[in-house]
Amino acid sequence: MKNKICLISAEEQQERLRRIGLDGAALVSENFSIFYLTGRIFAGYILLMPGENPKYYVKRPLMDEGDDITLIRKPEDIPALPKGTTLGLELGALSYNDALRLQKALEADSITDISPKLMGARSRKTPFEINMMKTDGEKQSAVYQRIPNMYRPGMTDIELQAAIEHELRLEGCLGVFRVNGSSMEIHMGNVLTGENSDTPSPYDFAMGGEGMNPALPVGANGEKIKPGRAVMVDMNGCFNGYMTDMTRMYSLGKLPEEAIRAHECSVEICHTLAKMGTPGTETKSLYEKAKEIAERYGLSAYFMGHNQQAGFVGHGVGIQVNELPVLAPRSKSVLADGNVIAIEPKFVIPGFGAIGIENTYVCRETGLECITLAPEEIIPLQ
């Protein structure tokens, strides 16, 4: 039985390989790339040779061997490449030691980086992938709409976050939050209220927060949700290996006028950018438009943070939460059909806290199609 290891159809796999567009030998090793090429995780490697079907070298789990599947204990069990071969590796993710070990194990003459081609392909989702992400958006939206029922008077930010995590898990959220690179860490997302929102974090997320411990300094810090304050909820939308990214606002009692205006500004930015974004649009023009609208509202000083500002207003999302393209002032990318991007115009108002929404959009010929459809208004917690 051919391709038993591959849970996506042979056609879907071929389409993804075509989008990657490799022109030489390559060995795929990272979990997120193995998932992209097979729809599943296994421990091992996928060997791609021009004009040949993918070959799978599997360490775990135990499975039946076949034409395309070979069980191995270590990479040295993979047959050597023809003399003089340049081997493509994921040099943006693979450790230095592992990269050299794989080169030696396969007796490659030299190595070259396939990370950019893989990231480029993954940024343009296939119709199958977009359907996966729409399912995520529906489930994530369903949980967000139950948040007012999860609130109990006197709750802290972390207590509300734990309640949301619980509901997400019961809805089928896998919990993992795959991040590109090793420097960003988070547990299931971010719930922010009050002054804590203005605490800078070491991580390159749009918003900060002190966190519960210096070992994970981001997000909720145990601050009580106070009357007249809002709660920003930006939680994990991974139900099937893909994820959507959505932020919504919740309020306790009456919010100050400035916060309500900042929320309106955020919604206006999302709607304006959604109309602007078509294949060919420069992503930096989306960032500039967002900044321009924030300026018009007089909110520049609070745009994407206050004490520490993030340098982007949106980012690609898919198997990982920080994919291409990035909506940033110096970005050189243009939108492509099938890009899926999160747009998150957010503000931190000193003395009040974080406010703003985030949606995930699919780039179509007609504009950006929103796939995170929970109501965008500020929802009262009681």
Next chain:
Amino acid sequence: MKNKICLISAEEQQERLRRIGLDGAALVSENFSIFYLTGRIFAGYILLMPGENPKYYVKRPLMDEGDDITLIRKPEDIPALPKGTTLGLELGALSYNDALRLQKALEADSITDISPKLMGARSRKTPFEINMMKTDGEKQSAVYQRIPNMYRPGMTDIELQAAIEHELRLEGCLGVFRVNGSSMEIHMGNVLTGENSDTPSPYDFAMGGEGMNPALPVGANGEKIKPGRAVMVDMNGCFNGYMTDMTRMYSLGKLPEEAIRAHECSVEICHTLAKMGTPGTETKSLYEKAKEIAERYGLSAYFMGHNQQAGFVGHGVGIQVNELPVLAPRSKSVLADGNVIAIEPKFVIPGFGAIGIENTYVCRETGLECITLAPEEIIPLQ
């Protein structure tokens, strides 16, 4: 104010640096190592030069600069090293591209791997670190003892797991589960019941399970907890950046005799190994003793799995869940004072499921001191 960036005392930091024992220039870059050297996470680098105080190059969060703190945008902002310097880098963790970029940015003549020295030092915990881990053990034990109250009739494995996660988070569990290497992924641990326990996983954990989705194929798969079955709970013990590792068994109704004997065997292995393990003990002798006891019980075929068996019975634990030393048949390590190891003799009985316990121990002159003190017997769920 000197060392404001460092949340551990100068003496504690010096002791850790002494244990690492570098003899040349080194640039520390990974979150888990930055946490080890400072007690906090920041985005950036720690430059270690022989005979000098550590220098911190910080990208985020924004902080005051000082003698030892320099804010940078990118690694190229770090001053060049003296000509001819060999630079130590974490080549076991740093990506190939990042390693070469750092070498170039600092104009190092060559690079050398400091990962083994860092991992070696981290495996021998200081008294301060051991106290942190004792706190983890206490909190984790407190939550485990509340598990019978979390059970509701008709629950599935994932529903019970979500309830335990919720309680852990309210107790202060940070949720993150730091793992060495990029190949292992898990969300907050593993709850296993019934046939699912015998499904091999791609990950190198002691136990498998199908998981809820091929995107994260490990652990609970939605199987209902049935009368006459047990539930194995092996959940996240990270409350402060360190973590303990503990597994306990829960039962629904009367368990078969074979399962009860396997549990007794697991407890006997733990107690026997705890008495054997002193500084100088070969870790492979601990593995061999565990295997020998399993054989005496006639349980070899189920030891550390059935369809797929794990090749170890224990492992170091600390900032990451898979530290040194490893208790495996071909391990060459010997126990050292201050090692903290998890011992997890587990069995998978076909048609019944997983059974066995796990404790975290500190290696002392007098033997292994258990720091996960929840009762070891099988606890009824109702």
